[in-house]
Every structure is written in C-alpha cells, then in structure tokens.
Amino acid sequence: MRNGSGRRPRRVAVIGVGILGACVGWNLARRGAEVVLIDAGRPGEGVTNWSFSWVNASNKTVTRSYFDLNAAGMAAHRELAGIIGPDSWWYPSGHLRWADDPAAEAKFLETAELLGSWGYRVEVSTGAEVRRRLEPALALPDEVPVVLYPDEAWVHGRHLVDRLVGQVVAGGGELRSGTEVRGIGTGVDGSVRTVALSDGSRLDVDVIVNAAGPSASHVAGLVARRLPMRREPGVVARIDCAQVPIHRAMHAPHIEMRPDGDASMVLHSREIDALIDTGEEPAELARLLQELVRPVVPGLAHSRIAQVQVAYRPIPADGFPSVGGVPSVPGYYEAVSHSGITLGPVIGRLLAAEILTGERDELLADFRPERFPQ
Ligand SMILES: Cc1cc2nc3c(=O)[nH]c(=O)nc-3n(C[C@H](O)[C@H](O)[C@H](O)COP(=O)(O)OP(=O)(O)OC[C@H]3O[C@@H](n4cnc5c(N)ncnc54)[C@H](O)[C@@H]3O)c2cc1C
Known part of the structure; x- marks a missing residue:
C-alpha cells in the first residue's frame, strides 16, 4: 500500500460518512486498511438521506465519459448487492x-x-x-x-450506509460520529499527518478522504485547497400512505416519485426546487409536491406529508465529480459528487484502489481534482 508521498498508509481517516464516505471506507477496510470513519452528525443522515436516490445513467448523457462512469456505477451496485446482500437498500425495479x-x-x-x-x-x-x-x-x-x-434502480441510502459502516466496524474499523473535523495537520513535506476533531481529540493519520458532501469545499480549505462548488438546493418530501401504490422510481410530468419502503414514498420536482429561493416555507413546498402527485396517482388523495427537507447537492463547479488524490498535498484525496447515490460503489472501489496501490483508473480521467486551478 502506498499513499501520495510513497509511504505505506497506516491509518486512513474518511471525513464524512454519507454514501461516498461509507463506500470508500468499506472498500479500504475490505482491502486491509485501518479505517477511521468520522462524521459530524450521524452516518447516512446528510444529503444521502434526502435524495431522490435513483440509480441511472440515462440522465447522464452530457458527455460519454460521464455516462460511462454512471453505467459503471450501476454495475458496481449490482456487484455490491451480490456481496453484502440486497435486503432493505437495493431496489432494481427499473x-x-x-x-x-x-x-x-x-x-x-x-x-x-x-x-x-x-x-x-x-x-x-x-x-x-x-x-x-x-x-x-x-x-x-x-x-x-x-x-x-x-436496469435502473433506486436505493435506500441510509440503510446502505448503515450496512457498510456496520461491516467496517465489525472488521475492526473505527466510527467517530457526532464529532466534526476542524483541522488537518501536515508535515514539512506538505503531506497529511493529523486530523483535529471538535471533541478535542487529535488522530495520527497518513491519508484522509474528503467525503464531506455539501461541506467538501470547507474541508478542502483545511489543507488550503480551493474546491469550487455550486449552490443547488433541492426539496424532498416523504409521504405516508397505508400501502405504496407504485412499484418503481419514475419521472411523471412535473413530479418524480419512488417508493421508500412499505408505507412511505419520496417526492421531488425540479419545478418546486426552483421555488426554494423565493422564501417559500418547506411545509408549503411539500404541500405543492403532494398537489403535483395526486393527478398522476389518484390513490394518494389521502396521503399524509411525514417529512420534508431542503438539501444541498454536492456539486463541484463544473458539474462533474472530483475524485482522486491531489499531488500537491500527499495523502489528501477527494470523493465529492452529485449523483453520488449512483456513483458511490464505483467511486468507493476505484478510490480505495488508488489510495492503496497508486493506480489511477482511466474511468476517472475526466474527473480528477487537479482540474480546478489553485
Ligand atoms: C434533491 C436531490 C435529489 C437527488 N437525486 C439523486 C438521484 O436521483 N440519484 C443520484 O445518484 N444522486 C442524487 N442526488 C445526489 C446524491 O444524493 C448525493 O450526491 C449523495 O447523497 C452525496 O453523498 P455524500 O456522501 O457525498 O454526502 P452526504 O450524504 O451529505 O454525507 C456527507 C457527510 O459529511 C459529514 N460532514 C460534513 N462536514 C464534516 C466535517 N467537517 N467533519 C466530519 N463530518 C463532516 C456530514 O455530517 C454528512 O454526514 C440528489 C441530491 C438531492 C439534494
């Protein structure tokens, strides 16, 4: 195993335990690395829990390389379901x-x-x-x-994160939740040495993975790196219904919907996202989502809004993922992406291989962190 400075990594800190951090951490642990997962809140409860969570490449045709990465993401999900089992997180219903x-x-x-x-x-x-x-x-x-x-699917992100984190911890990895990374210490050669946590502790590490989702730009700033990101909020509502009347994720006119378990559905609409910055209350946005779904699924006339949240998409400024090591800061890696539900398992596999072997996969060639000028 080699980190960016050519030393063998003893300990890897993954900062942020949403789907990306969990997938990177699980792949690292599986390949024998010592992993510490750190989350300011609770694993899986960031944007991963407030996602439409549709696993697809059909909406990713903007460039061929982005499509290919997302298609590899779909295959990596199927592979992961074969390894850890599909129960409660993997819904390959098209x-x-x-x-x-x-x-x-x-x-x-x-x-x-x-x-x-x-x-x-x-x-x-x-x-x-x-x-x-x-x-x-x-x-x-x-x-x-x-x-x-x-071949498309939807994923229960929080359940998947729980499953992966459980396996990392069962295999001897460490989870520190409810504590934020406040500082990153570097050595004279500029390589990563320590992380300082809000609970007052300091960990010696050789590698850190910035998987902090919408806060990734702030974490990059802790190593004096500029990671420009877009501001693109979205609003997601969960509705309760006695029996979920649909069987798969879908884009109907004006509204996207999917099941979210036996008695719950998720609703989202780009048209309603556009109202977030007008100052409309989230409860009103949820009511509008519910109004949009009723003509498409009349059986939802008596559904009840259970939860609503405005969440920020973790999107690097040019719209594409930022994944890989940053040569000017040996030991520092990024795993930051929109479509992170689709891409989590493939980014996890490729980045873990890069950290441990130094091999940079061609699939990530267009999505390297170095493309952002410092
Ligand atoms: C409305 C909406 C719809 C979407 N629809 C889809 C979709 O259909 N398909 C798809 O593939 N993607 C979709 N996405 C995108 C997808 O949800 C995200 O790309 C993915 O969830 C990002 O996961 P993450 O692990 O990077 O971030 P998160 O889940 O937010 O995890 C980051 C974690 O980092 C922690 N953290 C932050 N700062 C620190 C710190 N300093 N120290 C320690 N911990 C820290 C946070 O507490 C959080 O738990 C959607 C997003 C939105 C908002």
Missing part, C-alpha cells in the same frame, strides 16, 4: 418516464434512441400497456409513449 408536452416527449425519445445505440437497455411502450403490465395505480393517457429503463 425506471419509467413520460411527458405531457411534445417538446419534452421528443427530447426523451431522442435520448432513449441515443442510449439504445450505446447498448443501454431501453423499452418504449404506451400508457395503457404500462398500466396493464407494471403500474395499475397510474393515471396516464392510453396512447402516451412511456420509456422504461429496466
């Missing part, structure tokens, strides 16, 4: 999308065709067929084209 205006419809059908030409599995059917075969509770026009991506 994804549906349809629209109620011709421009949006033309665009998603064009994307579906492109994806098909890239070897991505896609099926196009009609509203009537979808109701008959897959989702009887939906109210959608009989003739409307509906795209089904059968």
Whole structure:
C-alpha cells in the first residue's frame, strides 16, 4: 500500500460518512486498511438521506465519459448487492418516464434512441400497456409513449450506509460520529499527518478522504485547497400512505416519485426546487409536491406529508465529480459528487484502489481534482 508521498498508509481517516464516505471506507477496510470513519452528525443522515436516490445513467448523457462512469456505477451496485446482500437498500425495479408536452416527449425519445445505440437497455411502450403490465395505480393517457429503463434502480441510502459502516466496524474499523473535523495537520513535506476533531481529540493519520458532501469545499480549505462548488438546493418530501401504490422510481410530468419502503414514498420536482429561493416555507413546498402527485396517482388523495427537507447537492463547479488524490498535498484525496447515490460503489472501489496501490483508473480521467486551478 502506498499513499501520495510513497509511504505505506497506516491509518486512513474518511471525513464524512454519507454514501461516498461509507463506500470508500468499506472498500479500504475490505482491502486491509485501518479505517477511521468520522462524521459530524450521524452516518447516512446528510444529503444521502434526502435524495431522490435513483440509480441511472440515462440522465447522464452530457458527455460519454460521464455516462460511462454512471453505467459503471450501476454495475458496481449490482456487484455490491451480490456481496453484502440486497435486503432493505437495493431496489432494481427499473425506471419509467413520460411527458405531457411534445417538446419534452421528443427530447426523451431522442435520448432513449441515443442510449439504445450505446447498448443501454431501453423499452418504449404506451400508457395503457404500462398500466396493464407494471403500474395499475397510474393515471396516464392510453396512447402516451412511456420509456422504461429496466436496469435502473433506486436505493435506500441510509440503510446502505448503515450496512457498510456496520461491516467496517465489525472488521475492526473505527466510527467517530457526532464529532466534526476542524483541522488537518501536515508535515514539512506538505503531506497529511493529523486530523483535529471538535471533541478535542487529535488522530495520527497518513491519508484522509474528503467525503464531506455539501461541506467538501470547507474541508478542502483545511489543507488550503480551493474546491469550487455550486449552490443547488433541492426539496424532498416523504409521504405516508397505508400501502405504496407504485412499484418503481419514475419521472411523471412535473413530479418524480419512488417508493421508500412499505408505507412511505419520496417526492421531488425540479419545478418546486426552483421555488426554494423565493422564501417559500418547506411545509408549503411539500404541500405543492403532494398537489403535483395526486393527478398522476389518484390513490394518494389521502396521503399524509411525514417529512420534508431542503438539501444541498454536492456539486463541484463544473458539474462533474472530483475524485482522486491531489499531488500537491500527499495523502489528501477527494470523493465529492452529485449523483453520488449512483456513483458511490464505483467511486468507493476505484478510490480505495488508488489510495492503496497508486493506480489511477482511466474511468476517472475526466474527473480528477487537479482540474480546478489553485
Ligand atoms: C434533491 C436531490 C435529489 C437527488 N437525486 C439523486 C438521484 O436521483 N440519484 C443520484 O445518484 N444522486 C442524487 N442526488 C445526489 C446524491 O444524493 C448525493 O450526491 C449523495 O447523497 C452525496 O453523498 P455524500 O456522501 O457525498 O454526502 P452526504 O450524504 O451529505 O454525507 C456527507 C457527510 O459529511 C459529514 N460532514 C460534513 N462536514 C464534516 C466535517 N467537517 N467533519 C466530519 N463530518 C463532516 C456530514 O455530517 C454528512 O454526514 C440528489 C441530491 C438531492 C439534494
């Protein structure tokens, strides 16, 4: 094992235990590294718990390399489910999308065709067929084209994090929750040496992984690094319903929805996100989400809003992940990304390999931290 300064890492501190930190930590521990997971709050309760949590590459066609990384993310989820078991976190039930205006419809059908030409599995059917075969509770026009991506999924992020952290700790790793990293000490050669925690303790480490999600820019600042990030809040509501009437994640016109367990659903809408900065109260935003879902799933007429949260997407300024070591600070690595639910398992695997062997995977070539000028 080698860290950025060529020394063998004795101890790796992972700062932030959302899906990214948990996946990196689990892969490191599995390969024999000594891991300390540190979270200012509780593992899995950051943005990972307030995500639409859709595992996909169909919405990632902006560049071929970003699509490839997300497709590898989907495969890594399947592999992870095979290793740790799928119970309570992995729901590979596919994804549906349809629209109620011709421009949006033309665009998603064009994307579906492109994806098909890239070897991505896609099926196009009609509203009537979808109701008959897959989702009887939906109210959608009989003739409307509906795209089904059968290999997509949704993930229960908090349950996955709990499972991974449990395995790290069972294998001898350490979890420090409820304590924040306030400082990072470096040696004369600039390499990482210590982390200082808000509980007053100081840990000797050889490697740190910045997986602090929306706070990653602040943590980067602790090693005098500039990690520019976007401000892009989203609002997510959970509704309680006696029985969840849908079986998979879907983009209906104006509203995204998915199951969230046996008696709960998650709602999200980019249209409602756009109201966050108008000063509208979260409770009102949740009510608007509920209003948008009712015409699509009439059976939800008597659902109850259980929780609502405005969360910040952890997005580096150019919209792409920042993953890998930073050569000017030996021992410092980043795992910061939007679409972190899709990408967690693949980033975890590739970054752990890079930390322990020094090998930089080609899949991450366009997403290296060095691209941000210092
Ligand atoms: C509305 C919305 C919808 C989304 N939909 C999707 C989707 O459909 N599919 C998808 O793939 N992605 C989606 N995302 C993005 C995805 O949720 C995130 O990319 C992912 O959850 C990020 O995980 P993380 O581990 O980086 O961050 P987090 O889960 O926030 O974890 C970071 C952790 O770091 C801790 N921390 C911060 N600072 C410190 C410190 N100084 N010391 C110690 N601990 C610290 C925090 O307490 C937190 O627990 C969505 C995001 C939003 C907001």
